[in-house]
Amino acid sequence: MEKFTLAVNGETHEVTAPGDMPLLWVIRDLLSLKGTKFGCGQALCGACTVHLDGVAIRSCSLPISEVGEQKLTTIEGLSANGEHPLQKAWQEHVVPQCGYCQTGQIMNAAALLQNNPSPSEAEIENAMAGNLCRCGTYNRIKTAIQTASKS
Amino acid sequence: MLMIPKLSFLPFKKFTNKSKVFRPSRREFLKLGSLATGGFMLGVNFQCSGPKGETLTFAPNAYLSINGDNQVTIIAHRSEMGTGIRTSLPMIVADELGADWKSVKIEQAVGDEATYGDQNTDGSYSIRMFFEPMRRAGATARHMLMEAAGKKWDVDPSGCDTRNGQVIHAASGQQVDFSDLLDLLQDMEIPDQETLKLRKLSDYKLIGKDVPIYDVKDIVHGKALFGADMDLPGQQIAVIQRSPAVGAKVVNYSEDKALEVPGVNQVVKISGNGAHPGLNKPLEGIAVIADNTWAAIKGRAALQVEWDLGENKDYQCAAQMEDMIRETLGDGKLRREKGDVKTALGSAGKVLEKTYRAPYYAHATIEPPAALAHYKEDGTIEIWAPTQHPQWARDSVAEALELDAANVRVNVTLLGGGFGRKSKPDYVVEAALLSRAIKKPVRVQWTREDDIHHDFYHSHSAQRIKAGLDAQGNLIAWNHHTVFPAIGGTSSADELHPSDGEMGLGCTDFPYDVANIRIESHEAKAHTRIGWLRSVSNIHHAFAISSMLDEIAELRGMDPVEHILSLLGEDRKLSFNEEMEGEYPNYGEDIAAYPWDTGRMKRVIERVSAEANWSKSIQEGKAMGFAAHKSFLTYVACIVEVSRDENGKITIPEVHYAVDCGIAVNTDRIRSQFEGGAQFASSLAMSSAINFENGQVKQNNFDSYQIIRMPQAPKQIYTHIIESQEKPTGVGEPPVPPYIPALCNALYKLNGKRIYELPVKEAFV
Numbered sequence: 001m002e003k004f005t006l007a008v009n010g011e012t013h014e015v016t017a018p019g020d021m022p023l024l025w026v027i028r029d030l031l032s033l034k035g036t037k038f039g040c041g042q043a044l045c046g047a048c049t050v051h052l053d054g055v056a057i058r059s060c061s062l063p064i065s066e067v068g069e070q071k072l073t074t075i076e077g078l079s080a081n082g083e084h085p086l087q088k089a090w091q092e093h094v095v096p097q098c099g100y101c102q103t104g105q106i107m108n109a110a111a112l113l114q115n116n117p118s119p120s121e122a123e124i125e126n127a128m129a130g131n132l133c134r135c136g137t138y139n140r141i142k143t144a145i146q147t148a149s150k151s
Numbered sequence: 152m153l154m155i156p157k158l159s160f161l162p163f164k165k166f167t168n169k170s171k172v173f174r175p176s177r178r179e180f181l182k183l184g185s186l187a188t189g190g191f192m193l194g195v196n197f198q199c200s201g202p203k204g205e206t207l208t209f210a211p212n213a214y215l216s217i218n219g220d221n222q223v224t225i226i227a228h229r230s231e232m233g234t235g236i237r238t239s240l241p242m243i244v245a246d247e248l249g250a251d252w253k254s255v256k257i258e259q260a261v262g263d264e265a266t267y268g269d270q271n272t273d274g275s276y277s278i279r280m281f282f283e284p285m286r287r288a289g290a291t292a293r294h295m296l297m298e299a300a301g302k303k304w305d306v307d308p309s310g311c312d313t314r315n316g317q318v319i320h321a322a323s324g325q326q327v328d329f330s331d332l333l334d335l336l337q338d339m340e341i342p343d344q345e346t347l348k349l350r351k352l353s354d355y356k357l358i359g360k361d362v363p364i365y366d367v368k369d370i371v372h373g374k375a376l377f378g379a380d381m382d383l384p385g386q387q388i389a390v391i392q393r394s395p396a397v398g399a400k401v402v403n404y405s406e407d408k409a410l411e412v413p414g415v416n417q418v419v420k421i422s423g424n425g426a427h428p429g430l431n432k433p434l435e436g437i438a439v440i441a442d443n444t445w446a447a448i449k450g451r452a453a454l455q456v457e458w459d460l461g462e463n464k465d466y467q468c469a470a471q472m473e474d475m476i477r478e479t480l481g482d483g484k485l486r487r488e489k490g491d492v493k494t495a496l497g498s499a500g501k502v503l504e505k506t507y508r509a510p511y512y513a514h515a516t517i518e519p520p521a522a523l524a525h526y527k528e529d530g531t532i533e534i535w536a537p538t539q540h541p542q543w544a545r546d547s548v549a550e551a552l553e554l555d556a557a558n559v560r561v562n563v564t565l566l567g568g569g570f571g572r573k574s575k576p577d578y579v580v581e582a583a584l585l586s587r588a589i590k591k592p593v594r595v596q597w598t599r600e601d602d603i604h605h606d607f608y609h610s611h612s613a614q615r616i617k618a619g620l621d622a623q624g625n626l627i628a629w630n631h632h633t634v635f636p637a638i639g640g641t642s643s644a645d646e647l648h649p650s651d652g653e654m655g656l657g658c659t660d661f662p663y664d665v666a667n668i669r670i671e672s673h674e675a676k677a678h679t680r681i682g683w684l685r686s687v688s689n690i691h692h693a694f695a696i697s698s699m700l701d702e703i704a705e706l707r708g709m710d711p712v713e714h715i716l717s718l719l720g721e722d723r724k725l726s727f728n729e730e731m732e733g734e735y736p737n738y739g740e741d742i743a744a745y746p747w748d749t750g751r752m753k754r755v756i757e758r759v760s761a762e763a764n765w766s767k768s769i770q771e772g773k774a775m776g777f778a779a780h781k782s783f784l785t786y787v788a789c790i791v792e793v794s795r796d797e798n799g800k801i802t803i804p805e806v807h808y809a810v811d812c813g814i815a816v817n818t819d820r821i822r823s824q825f826e827g828g829a830q831f832a833s834s835l836a837m838s839s840a841i842n843f844e845n846g847q848v849k850q851n852n853f854d855s856y857q858i859i860r861m862p863q864a865p866k867q868i869y870t871h872i873i874e875s876q877e878k879p880t881g882v883g884e885p886p887v888p889p890y891i892p893a894l895c896n897a898l899y900k901l902n903g904k905r906i907y908e909l910p911v912k913e914a915f916v
Binding site for chain 1: 231232233234235361363364366367368370371372373374375376377379380382388413443444445448515516517518519565566567568569570596598599600819823826827828829830831833852853854858860861862864865866867868
């Protein structure tokens, strides 16, 4: 077990964990931030997507020992009052069905818009291909990203 | 089958609350037609709080209450797994009541049939079963509020109305908050349910409109809580190594290496229930119990377990598929007969005979099964679980722990997808057994691999259809052989044929006007746990039937849409019963009340054909396919357009659905179910399959069990809802069945190759 200091959503947290513990379990089990979801554990579904220094990563496949001083942002820290343009667009289009994968979708989409504020339809599809939705909300996700990109 | 509504009447239960309760004089169990609804038995319930008892809460039935702050709280008693039911049922109550929807609070019910009625969220019947009871729940309160206001203002109550949390009297211009009538309500009686007046459909402000889901804000903020998100102080996390093949037994195991993993505290064995373990029992397994999930996962990897793989150790699904196909060549068990198929086929000018195969499918909800259990010192247990069926979870825990069900409390969280998987409470029982074993709260967490390896699978299937045309080209004979391991086989080695329920899912309810029909099933043994997946056997039955009919249309030189319209014949109401061997369950409803109405099906077909511009000339590299299929009492027709891009890859530019589900309750959630249904069905058609070798599942995770991703998803999905005053029916499952053959028929038009096996071997994007 080692001690790690993490910068999470603008705050500093100290945790004790084995160095191989994936960041996902640090976030969920040790920091009790439940908005980041477990879906596959193999970086195949995107439910666990968070930002490290603004880059979307699959937290299930990144050991805590690799995080270092990079700033971690989870869905809880994406915007001050939940008013990120994507969070608003998501509500406007009532994107979610069960809702489980949606935080990962939003985090991935937020990183996309950060790099490419006006993505084409094909660019959205390619950027979002790593995020699975079993309920099948893909069309509304795409529409919401397009709406947010115009705001 | 469990998807069929259980119709039972509940005895009147004596009201035992000792707090300040105003008993109404008329408290008999309210008659509500054929529906089992416990929620009406309580009568009027007032509870006092505050130091002087000045705050009253008015609860005229189990589904709603109004407190002194004019807060209307509505109980969602069915499980939210993505259909929007947690919004759509409460909004019916609110609309009828005249509540201010924006300020309504929704609370999730615990599993309790005596209080809430049926809570088995399955079989697309929530709206069908509870539309009327929810209206009545709201109307009962509305009637009493209007009576109270009438008394207060000395006016005729029938001149009052309710809107936005107030009673209003238009003639005098008076209005009053619901909460200001609570005192007067104490002396009121529950209105006679026989004469209770419900609002006219045209009077509703929410029903028939797009209403956003209640939880959307919490979901996008990451605050919505699912089963896997539940925590209790002092809890442990369990990850379990389960039987690699169903029926496998632990010969011996060593926990030493697991216990060396930091954070691992205990290892506990769970006993299985044999090769036909049933639908609500855990598989045999070794549970590693730890402080956190990662420690439990690592501890499990360190376990050394020696298994006796048991009677399924040589099971190969590919070999069983060949056996099943061979079975269909002979005579099977007769399930429906009309006329004389053998003679008709013998005299037919042309006979077409085709065999269709479909694989096992896993549910693969993005939230894998998880459940938190807390066994307490007083011998009671409390559960938090993402379950579709909290009552069955409760009964199953009670059975496994030999407790009275009264000592088991099941709280229902949001479900991260369900699709039938989370009807089965095996994972809830696991958590309960472990919590009792270690005397601490335990949350069981399945990994994705656990989910793919130990599901209750949609059965693989083989079907052979023989169709005969007479000299004039008329379809005169239809002989359908179907074979697949049945759901019943999960519980019993003797269940070798599909049940009447499974046969009635798109096979024996063949609605077309053909003079000679013979439908047969064949034997197949269950070598794994078979369950039900979104639309169940309709998946493979619709694939075979609608693919075959498309091929017959071509043989007859007819347009596929015109062909189906002509086969449906005159507008008729079918009941099948005189032709069925055994029962036709009709999804649990009386066939007289819900007949198979060919006219309604023709209207959805005509609508989808017009909306999709079916008759337009097809562009180069594009093609449309069509299918229609009724399931769960909902009529659906579907047109799928496929296109080949410059790299030769297939995309799906457009999907059109037309649906007649009777009265449309929440139009936005109807559309979302069709959008999602098209994508769910795309996965089944294009990419998913489970295979067994040596009794064990070959796939592990989303790399090998693939579901579609955004680039493969249909680009535009249009849902055309037929305006209807008919009784409402469900939409969770009905989008799936017709989509798959519509896609296959489109691909045939594009490529000239008929599809007889799922998933389709085609180069999609």
